[in-house]
Amino acid sequence: xxxxxxxxxxxxxxxxxxxxxxxxxxxxxxxxxxxxxxxxxxxxxxxxxxxxxxxxxxxxxxxxxxxxxxxxxxxxxxxxxxxxxxxxxxxxxxxxxxxxxxxxxxxxxxxxxxxxxxxxxxxxxxxxxxxxxxxxxxxxxxxxxxxxxxxxxxxxxxxxxxxxxxxxxxxxxxxxxxxxxxxxxxxxxxxxxxxxxxxxxxxxxxxxxxxxxxxxxxxxxxxxxxxxxxxxxxxxxxxxxxxxxxxxxxxxxxxxxxxxxxxxxxxxxxxxxxxxxxxxxxxxxxxxxxxxxxxxxxxxxxxxxxxxxxxxxxxxxxxxxxxxxxxxxxxxxxxxxxxxxxxxxxxxxxxxxxxxxxxxxxxxxxxxxxxxxxxxxxxxxxxxxxxxxxxxxxxxxxxxxxxxxxxxxxxxxxxxxxxxxxxxxxxxxxxxxxxxxxxxxxxxxxxxxxxxxxxxxxxxxxxxxxxxxxxxxxxxxxxxxxxxxxxxxxxxxxxxxxxxxxxxxxxxxxxxxxxxxxxxxxxxxxxxxxxxxxxxxxxxxxxxxxxxxxxxxxxxxxxxxxxxxxxxxxxxxxxxxxxxxxxxxxxxxxxxxxxxxxxxxxxxxxxxxxxxxxxxxxxxxxxxxxxxxxxxxxxxxxxxxxxxxxxxxxxxxxxxxxxxxxxxxxxxxxxxxxxxxxxxxxxxxxxxxxxxxxxxxxxxxxxxxxxxxxxxxxxxxxxxxxxxxxxxxxxxxxxxxxxxxxxxxxxxxxxxxxxxxxxxxxxxxxxxxxxxxxxxxxxxxxxxxxxxxxxxxxxxxxxxxxxxxxxxxxxxxxxxxxxxxxxxxxxxxxxxxxxxxxxxxxxxxxxxxxxx
Numbered sequence: 001x002x003x004x005x006x007x008x009x010x011x012x013x014x015x016x017x018x019x020x021x022x023x024x025x026x027x028x029x030x031x032x033x034x035x036x037x038x039x040x041x042x043x044x045x046x047x048x049x050x051x052x053x054x055x056x057x058x059x060x061x062x063x064x065x066x067x068x069x070x071x072x073x074x075x076x077x078x079x080x081x082x083x084x085x086x087x088x089x090x091x092x093x094x095x096x097x098x099x100x101x102x103x104x105x106x107x108x109x110x111x112x113x114x115x116x117x118x119x120x121x122x123x124x125x126x127x128x129x130x131x132x133x134x135x136x137x138x139x140x141x142x143x144x145x146x147x148x149x150x151x152x153x154x155x156x157x158x159x160x161x162x163x164x165x166x167x168x169x170x171x172x173x174x175x176x177x178x179x180x181x182x183x184x185x186x187x188x189x190x191x192x193x194x195x196x197x198x199x200x201x202x203x204x205x206x207x208x209x210x211x212x213x214x215x216x217x218x219x220x221x222x223x224x225x226x227x228x229x230x231x232x233x234x235x236x237x238x239x240x241x242x243x244x245x246x247x248x249x250x251x252x253x254x255x256x257x258x259x260x261x262x263x264x265x266x267x268x269x270x271x272x273x274x275x276x277x278x279x280x281x282x283x284x285x286x287x288x289x290x291x292x293x294x295x296x297x298x299x300x301x302x303x304x305x306x307x308x309x310x311x312x313x314x315x316x317x318x319x320x321x322x323x324x325x326x327x328x329x330x331x332x333x334x335x336x337x338x339x340x341x342x343x344x345x346x347x348x349x350x351x352x353x354x355x356x357x358x359x360x361x362x363x364x365x366x367x368x369x370x371x372x373x374x375x376x377x378x379x380x381x382x383x384x385x386x387x388x389x390x391x392x393x394x395x396x397x398x399x400x401x402x403x404x405x406x407x408x409x410x411x412x413x414x415x416x417x418x419x420x421x422x423x424x425x426x427x428x429x430x431x432x433x434x435x436x437x438x439x440x441x442x443x444x445x446x447x448x449x450x451x452x453x454x455x456x457x458x459x460x461x462x463x464x465x466x467x468x469x470x471x472x473x474x475x476x477x478x479x480x481x482x483x484x485x486x487x488x489x490x491x492x493x494x495x496x497x498x499x500x501x502x503x504x505x506x507x508x509x510x511x512x513x514x515x516x517x518x519x520x521x522x523x524x525x526x527x528x529x530x531x532x533x534x535x536x537x538x539x540x541x542x543x544x545x546x547x548x549x550x551x552x553x554x555x556x557x558x559x560x561x562x563x564x565x566x567x568x569x570x571x572x573x574x575x576x577x578x579x580x581x582x583x584x585x586x587x588x589x590x591x592x593x594x595x596x597x598x599x600x601x602x603x604x605x606x607x608x609x610x611x612x613x614x615x616x617x618x619x620x621x622x623x624x625x626x627x628x629x630x631x632x633x634x635x636x637x638x639x640x641x642x643x644x645x646x647x648x649x650x651x652x653x654x655x656x657x658x659x660x661x662x663x664x665x666x667x668x669x670x671x672x673x674x675x676x677x678x679x680x681x682x683x684x685x686x687x688x689x690x691x692x693x694x695x696x697x698x699x700x701x702x703x704x705x706x707x708x709x710x711x712x713x714x715x716x717x718x719x720x721x722x723x724x725x726x727x728x729x730x731x732x733x734x735x736x737x738x739x740x741x742x743x744x745x746x747x748x749x750x751x752x753x754x755x756x757x758x759x760x761x762x763x764x765x766x767x768x769x770x771x772x773x774x775x776x777x778x779x780x781x782x783x784x785x786x787x788x789x790x791x792x793x794x795x796x797x798x799x800x801x802x803x804x805x806x807x808x809x810x811x812x813x814x815x816x817x818x819x820x821x822x823x824x825x826x827x828x829x830x831x832x833x834x835x836x837x838x839x840x841x842x843x844x845x846x847x848x849x850x851x852x
Contacts, residue, residue, distance in 0.1 A: 100181075100187055100188070100190070101191075101442070102174055102191055103195075104439075105439075105441075106153060106156060106174065106176065107441050108439045108440065108441050108442065109149055109150065109152075109176070113150050113153055113154065114297075114304045115300070116300055117150060117300055118147075118151055118154040118297060120294060120296070121151065121154065121155075122154060122158040126287075126289075127155075130268065130270070130287070131158075131162065131241075133268070135285070135286075135287050136267075136268050136269065136285065137262065137268070137283055137285065137287070138270050138286070138288075139270075139272070139273070139280070139283070139286050139287070140271070140272045140273075140288075140289050140291040141272070141273055141275045141276070141289075141290060141291060142272075142274070142291030142292055143274070143292075143336070144274065144338070144367065144449065144450070144451040145336040145337055145338025145339055145449060146292050146293060146335060147292075147293040147335075147336075147337045148245065148246070148272035148291050149246060150293075150297075150337060151272060152176070152245035152246075153245075155270050156243050159172045159241045159243070160172050168239055169237050170237060170238060170239045170241070171195075171196060171199045171200070171234075171237045171240045172199075172240075172243070173199075173240070173241070173242055174242065174244065174245070175188050175191060175243075175244050175245070176246060177244065177245065177246040177247055177248075177249045177250040178246060178450070179450040179453055180402040180444075181402070182250075182251050182401075183250065184253075185253075185258055185261060186220070186222075186226055188258070189223070189226040190221075190226060193207060193226065193233065196230070196233040199237075200236060200237075206232050206233060207229060210225060223257065223720075224719075224720055224721060227261055227264055228754070230265060231265060231755075234265060234266055234267055235830065235831045240265075240267030240268070241267060241268050241269075242262075242265070242267050242270070243269075243270045243271075244258065244269065244272075246272065246273060247272070247273035247279070248273040248274040249273075255276070255279055256279070256282075259279055259282040259283060260282075263282070263283070293335045293337055295330050295331075298329070298330040298333050299326055299330050301340055301341065302325075302330060302340055302344060303326060305341065305344045305348075306322070306325075306326070306348070312348045312350075315353070321353055325347070325356070325360075329343045329344065332360075332363065334365070336367070338367065338449050338451070339370065341448075342370055342434055342448075343360075343363060344434075345374075346359055346363065346374075346377070347360060367451055367455070368455045371435075371451075371452060371456055371459060372459055374433050374434065374435055375456070375459045375460065375463070377433050378390070378433050378435075379463060384418070385431050386463075388431055389431045390460065391412055391416045391464075392412065392428060392431075393432065393436070393456065394464055394471070395411050395415075396436065396445065396447050396453075397453060397456045398457065398460075399471065399509075400513045401509075402444040402445060402446045403445050403506075403509065404442075404443050404444055404445070405438060405445055406443075406505050407506045407509060408445045410505035410506045411474065414473075414506075415470050415471070415474050425438045428445070434448060435448050435452055466521065466524065468520035468521040469517075469521040469527045471521075472518045472520075473530070474510075475509070475510035475513060476510070476514050476518075478506055478510040479507075479510050479511065480534075482504050484507070484511065484541070485534075485537050485538045485541055486538070486539045486540045487541070491542045491549065492549070493549055494544045494545075494546075494547055494548055494549045497542050497544050497549060498544065518531045518534075518561070518563070519562070519563075522563075522565065528565060528566065532563075532566040532569050532570060535554050535557050535558055535563060536554050536570060536573050538554055538557045539554065540552075540553075541556075542585070543556075543560065543583075545586075545589075549587075550583040550584070550586065550589060551584035551585040552583055552594075553580060553583075555571060555591050556583050556589070556591055556594055558570045558591075558603070559591035559594040559600070559603055559607065560594040560595070561598075562595065562598065562600030562602070564600065564602040564606045567603060567606050581634070587639060587640060588639055588640050589639050590634060590637055590639075591607055592607045592634055592635065592637075593639060593644075593645045593648045595607060595645075595657070596645040596648045596649040596654065596661065597645075597648035597649060597651070597652050597654065598652070599649070599652065599656065601654075601657050601659075601660050604657050604660045604661065605660055608660070608661075635661065635664050635666050636666065638671070638673070641673050642672065642673035642674035644668070644671050646661045646669065646671075646679045647671070647673055647677070647682055649661060649679070649691075650679035650686075650688070650691055650695065651682035651683070651685075652686075653683070653686055654691070655688065655690045655691050658679070658683075658691050658694050658695065662694060662698050668700075669695065669698050670701065670705055672707065675707055675708050677707050678702075678707075678713075679695055680696070680703065680713045681707055681711070681712070681716055683713075684713035684717040684722065684729065685716040685719075685720055686720075686722075687717070687722035687725050688725070689722070689725045692717075692725050692729065696728065696729075703729065703732050703734050703735050704734065704736050704739060706739070706741070709741055709742055710739075710740070710742040711741045712736075712739055712747075714726065714729045714735060714737065714739070714747045715739070715741060715747045715750055717729060717759075718748070718751040718756070719751070719754060721755075721756030721758070723762060726751075726763065727762055737763065737766050737768050737769050738769065738770045743776050743777075744775035744777075745775050746770075746773055746781075747763055748763045748764070748769060748771065748781045749773075749775055749779070749780070749781045749784055751763055751781075752782070752784045752788075752790070753785070753788055755788060755790040757790075757793055757796060760781075760785075760793050761796055764797070771797065771800050771803055772802070774807070774809070777809055777811075778808070778810035778811075779809045780809075781797060782794065782798075782803060782805065782807075783807070783809055783813070783815045785797060785815075785835075786815040786818050786819040787819070789822060789828065789832045789835055790835070791834040791838060794815075794835050794838050794839065798838060798839075798842050805839065805842055806843070815839055816836065816839040816840065816843065819835045819836045819839060820832075820836055
């Protein structure tokens with residue numbers, strides 16, 4: 001059978017790993033069972049892997065997908081961030097066009113991959129078994145640099161080739177999680193939806209109604225809505241393959257949300273990451289395997305890189321040292337592509353074999369030590385060259401995300417005074433000694449690997465002692481020279497701000513991240529004072545909140561970004577400028593609301609302190625009149641959507657800020673916004689279980705208060721399948737579990753409609769739950785779950801003692817009749833077949849029991 005991956009359970013309860021099965025003893029096989037080329041020349045004759053990659057989005061014409069509506073042509077997505085029901089939702093992200101192009105990232109990874117790499121994996125029996133449905137989820141884990149992303153790209157190409165030759169209707173979708181692009185699970189789901197539509201343009205109709213609704217409301221689909229849309233799209237294919245790479249590089253919230261999404265979907269998943277013990281238990285049926293490059297893969301990579309340097313290749317050929325060098329690097333790399341690649345970066349500049357051997361001998365085994373040695377080599381270059389490399393790394397190591405090449409060129413002009421900004425891409429890679437890469441398809445400049453982002457900060461600080469101070473000065477200088485701080489551009493709408501930021505090099509980065517660099521540098525008193533001076537210049541600072549524009553004064557800027565250390569100084573300096581309470585522009589937020597929604601607890605403390613008249617008089621001398629600007633009861637003031645500071649904090653899951661506000665004696669906890677949503681409802685809707693706990697612990701909280709649509713906190717939590725939050729609300733002694741909204745939908749009906757198995761189970765476990773309660777149309781939870789095609793929910797409901805399976809709605813339909821009706825659509829047949837089977841068997845058992 002040859003060599004393949006065998007999934008085996010390790011002792012002591014560790015996740016299973018992959019071992020190689022070798023049933024042959026052919027010459028040329030290493031003891032690990034891997035075919036290793038006998039010489040370098042054999043590498044050139046190895047079988048090339050499929051390099052075509054998955055198809056991109058190929059529509060004709062000038063179509064745009066705005067909020068998800070496809071009209072034909074190139075496909076783009078506008079993300080409208082949705083955080084609640086109020087008509088003018090305010091967020092810190094803004095209504096921006098998110099460009100998540102996983103196809104371009106994949107092409108970069110394919111181009112970096114050496115022909116023939118990991119062919120052994122895609123030919124292995126266990127991978128083939130997964131591909132043909134033997135198990136649903138495989139998860140490859142490995143140390144940094146082991147080739148997990150290379151493996152993911154190889155799997156994607158293999159699946160695309162499989163799709164092209166299969167008679168079944170197959171869809172291959174994928175996502176690359178990278179530390180420099182911190183995506184939410186909604187960003188990822190929307191990118192997957194684009195790929196589904198690219199595979200079958202007729203799926204556009206499924207997305208149109210959802211996105212059109214949110215376009216009109218100026219909101220973004222919820223995670224639950226997107227997940228449901230993906231489930232519908234899944235049902236249009238015989239097989240759906242998902243490949244998700246770099247799960248460990250995603251932010252923690254996204255990691256957990258992705259696990260929930262994987263459990264909710266039905267396709268086959270291939271995941272890669274570093275070992276993540278906290279997440280692995282969330283996918284109990286997964287088969288794990290260890291990712292470690294085979295020696296043959298390392299040899300291919302090393303030979304390819306050597307041959308790209310003709311002078312170095314010639315040196316090795318003249319001294320017959322090529323094979324020995326390749327084998328030495330492959331052995332020392334210990335299965336790490338990254339380690340092997342950086343070894344080549346070191347030795348290829350050697351002009352003699354003696355020097356080369358000496359460098360190899362001293363080459364560190366640990367990747368962390370390797371970065372230290374690389375930085376030493378960088379700074380052994382001529383001073384201008386070393387300075388250039390250090391400042392490139394400054395922006396990539398201490399900056400917040402990758403930069404485009406033009407943005408980096410402009411950035412270097414700001415932090416490196418003697419640099420004219422002109423540098424060629426090839427020269428950039430050379431002076432940074434392999435630590436930087438420029439992606440051809442995206443034009444992004446990135447560190448060679450995310451481990452560099454983790455390891456380089458303390459090393460780079462030896463050469464640049466105040467990195468964030470330098471970046472703060474550069475970004476604020478950019479904002480000043482582009483006329484942003486006082487809105488000299490005259491921005492009057494949020495979209496003008498976004499257009500203006502995109503038009504100038506490095507301006508969007510400066511706008512998005514100056515405050516981060518300011519906070520990181522404020523431990524130094526010099527920079528703390530520089531931050532104060534800059535904030536005081538922000539007399540009309542434009543800030544985008546979803547689809548609206550707020551104009552901030554210095555007080556609002558200090559509150560928005562959490563500069564509590566300089567708050568008093570800012571107030572004193574701007575008092576004569578007649579500080580105003582609320583923001584200008586389209587929204588009327590107070591400083592307390594801004595600090596609360598962004599989670600700046602210390603700033604909230606400081607602002608609440610100004611509600612005392614004595615402090616007010618001290619701060620607002622001069623022309624500012626006490627109690628006009630920060631009135632005593634400003635803790636309960638509302639914005640134009642009726643939201644208080646507490647609602648802003650709760651709706652964004654700011655537990656610490658909620659705690660501070662609840663401790664204030666004047667806080668009114670049950671105030672609702674213009675749609676009747678209270679702080680508790682917002683927290684429950686978002687699933688912020690700890691915030692919910694704090695609100696429930698407050699003596700005045702009314703747990704059953706409903707919004708204008710009649711929905712309580714429990715209903716919202718169940719609607720969004722927030723299991724932990726539902727559990728906490730059910731534990732409260734006053735919670736009424738059977739309350740229905742204006743349409744009669746209870747928490748159980750909402751949970752059943754959304755397919756939330758865990759939420760349904762928790763509600764059924766509550767002693768007062770009425771499983772047969774009906775909505776305004778006579779539908780029970782069982783009828784709703786049957787109509788939606790959720791067999792696991794139907795199974796849970798059927799197990800409940802007292803379930804009435806024969807209950808009819810106002811149209812005279814039972815759950816079975818509803819499911820049978822849905823099955824009439826051929827593309828729904830598979831989805832509903834199991835539901836029909838469950839209901840039919842239950843009715844037969846019930847009839848049999850009655851007869852007995």
